[in-house]
Amino acid sequence: MAIERTFSIIKPDATRRNLTGKINAKFEEAGLKIVAQRRIQMSEAQAKKFYEVHAARPFYGDLVKFMTSGPVVVQVLEGEGAVLKNRDIMGATNPANAAAGTIRKEFAESIEANSVHGSDSPENAAIEIAYFFAGTDIVS
Numbered sequence: 123m124a125i126e127r128t129f130s131i132i133k134p135d136a137t138r139r140n141l142t143g144k145i146n147a148k149f150e151e152a153g154l155k156i157v158a159q160r161r162i163q164m165s166e167a168q169a170k171k172f173y174e175v176h177a178a179r180p181f182y183g184d185l186v187k188f189m190t191s192g193p194v195v196v197q198v199l200e201g202e203g204a205v206l207k208n209r210d211i212m213g214a215t216n217p218a219n220a221a222a223g224t225i226r227k228e229f230a231e232s233i234e235a236n237s238v239h240g241s242d243s244p245e246n247a248a249i250e251i252a253y254f255f256a257g258t259d260i261v262s
């Protein structure tokens with residue numbers, strides 16, 4: 123499988139509980155390299171645009187409120203099949219359905235406060251990475 127990059131967010135429920143290091147250890151133990159990382163406070167406009175694809179969903183307003191409720195850590199992860207690998211490491215969106223050993227099983231509080239976001243395809247990964255990082259911010 124080819125070396126890929128995926129986009130990741132450590133969400134406010136996780137930064138609030140000081141879990142950045144524990145979550146990063148999961149990525150690194152699984153062979154993903156953190157090639158860019160920045161802790162930010164997302165603005166409402168940024169969160170709305172990032173989650174635009176969910177704009178018609180009933181949870182959109184709450185999702186934007188949650189993602190701006192505290193700091194997040196935006197990241198680029200790199201490795202073999204990084205998009206799918208990261209989805210395995212994260213586990214199912216709803217922690218109630220997440221497999222043992224996954225980030226969401228171990229750390230998520232609810233389907234909304236589910237600790238991490240990860241891109242769902244290489245195409246979306248490229249779009250999401252470019253939303254937060256310049257090419258020169260990413261060092262393999």
Ligand code: CMP
Nearest residue numbers: 176181185215233234235236238239240
């Ligand atoms: P994420 O991967 O960040 O993409 C969209 C987010 O919406 C998702 O993770 C969830 O945290 C959040 N969300 C909140 N409620 C729901 C829901 N009912 N179904 C799916 N996603 C939800």
